[in-house]
Amino acid sequence: MSTKKIGISGLLFFSIIFPNVQYAQVDTAVLPWLAKPQFDEAYDFNGAGWIKKGGKFGFITKEGTIVQPQFDEVYNFYDGVAKVKVGGKWGYIDRDGKWIARPQFDGAFNFSNGLAVVIVQGKYRLLTKQGRLIPFVFDFAWDCSEGMVKVQNNGKIGYVNSNGEMIIEPRFEDGNNFCESVAAVKVGSRWGYINKQGEQIIQPQFDFAGDFNYGIARIKKAGKYGFINKEGKLIASEFDYAWDCIDGLARIKKEGKYGYVTSEGKIVKAKYDEAEDCSSGLAKIVQEGKIGFVTKEGNIIKPQFDDVGKFSDGMLEVKKDEKYGFVSVEGTVVKPKFEKVLSFSEGLAAASEYGRWGFIDKSGNWVIKPMYDDVGSFSEGLVEVMFENKWGYIDKKGDWIIKPQFDNAYNFSEGVADVKLGGKWGYIDRNSNVVIPAQFDATYSFNEGVAVVGMNGKWGYIKNPLTVQQQVQSLEGAGVFVGTVKDIIGGEIIVAGSSIAQTVHIFDKLCAFSQGKMIILNAHFPMMTIVKCKIVTGNITDITKGMKVYKYTGGKKRRIEKDQ
Secondary structure (H helix, E strand, C coil), X not given: CCCCEECCCCCCCECCCCCCCCCCCCCHHXXXXXXXXXXCEEECCCCCEEEEECCEEEEECCCCCEEEXXXXXXXXXXXXEEEEEECCEEEEEECCCCEEEEEEECEXXXXXXCEEEEEECCEEEEEECCCCECCCCECEECCCECCEEEEEECCEEEEEECCCCEEEEEEECEECCCECCEXXXXXXXXXXXXXXXXXXXXXXXXXXXXEEECCEEEEEECCEEEEEECCCCEEEEEECEEEEEECCEEEEEECCEEXXXXXXXCEEXXXXXXXXXXXCCEEEEEECCEEEEEECCCCEEEEEECEEEEEECCEEEEEECCEEEEEECCCCEEEEEECEEEEEECCEEEEEECCEEEEECCCCCEEEEEEECEECCCECCEEEEEECXXXXXXXXXXXXXXXXXXXXXXXXXXXXXXXXXXXXXXXXXXXXXXXXXXXXXXXXXCECCEEEEEECCEEEEEECCCCHHHHHHHHHHHCCEEEEEEEEECCEEEEECCCHHHHCCCCCEEEEEECCEEXXXXXXXECCCEEEEEEEECCHHHCCCCCEEEECCCCCCCCCCCXX
16 A cells, blocks of 8 residues: 555644634534545545555545445556555556456556556556557566557567557667657667667667666766767766766766766766765765765755755755754755754744744744744645644734634645644634534544544544635635646646746645636646646646646645654
């Protein structure tokens, strides 16, 4: 099971906005149930919610349709399809619980680009989303990549397209998956590159050839490693070893030291004792026991730090002399001077001084002075803070929006937050209205319009009580507008906005609203003023040009319980 499991232990919850209000017994029949508590385990929604009962898995749809627990193993939905295991065999179901292919396979891979690789009697086959087996049988096959499936027969490599057509007959001694529309293949003892029509675009000449990433690929020739561009032009070839380009930087090794080559061909001299792949715009380097960074442009942040922490919102946590600060992806250093810090969210990060918590901006300046006993992270323009042993919510100016009165509280998600009072949990909106009265033993934030709640040792799902209009108003008020839909090309949604470079990072979730429904997008390729997105949940036919798109903050991670 690959999704995050939600368990009852360790959770907390709420009641209401007015400290002296007493609650009568709640009539659970009138609550906006998707499914009343009845499951032994429940999982966050990812297009559907997995459930477990009696040792078996099933799932529930957003419409409340329950596919009864009957599966031994389950995985997330990919391409609208999930693989499930029953009685030692694998099959596939759609989000309506209908069988695409009943359990019959010895092995199964996730769907990608409309195809899944399955194993039947030791041989590899390709399955369509209509449940049809492509009439080819292979000794081995790999996941579909860029609409092409790498296959092997009799020791030779070929490629099948996403329509199940044999485009390139197995004829190569070896080959890689397609990346950036080209694939490295081995002809005889030499490696070169082909396009998706099987045409040789860079002649076989290398002892080794890697994948193209960010327009460059690593190669080996005459005993040395280097890089080429897509025209086959050599960028550099002087290294003892090299790694693939990751996030715009490729590691290199020479004479026992490490450096980098940027995607533009700039060489960062190999002089560091240790180096790691670039991640989120920064690559970690170590020199004489101190940690520094290289930006993907090849700029150096000199080694000076003792440790690193989490990356968030374009900022990486660093530690020096027992104090904490940050480094930005642009190379700006926020001097380590704080006792503790939390991740950045919506442009602000919690930091502590003299045992109290406040919030700093990305320059390290106090925006909200440290005065709180405990804090969370900003979500939808508000953050939960503890003051004099009670929790409330403040905005980015530090003004109280909801006065401290709760025993515990968590972040806002889809316009509501879960809070605890009198030993039970419920939900409030940002205007301090109780939208779901306190009655639960445990709750989670809303995610894709649904939240997991626990009562009497069982788990169920409850629907967001806010209307779509109220949710949009909440997002507008929180200032998380990203931009508008500029175009729809194939399966990609292009969103344009002037602040995308500052607000949207790879794998962020975005959301839009159409015909009373929330559509969740994944930002898989953000640039300066546009971001390419793919549908996570919803239908692409509901997306129209000009539609407003917001940063989606549903289902965020919980506040760290610092003193428990």
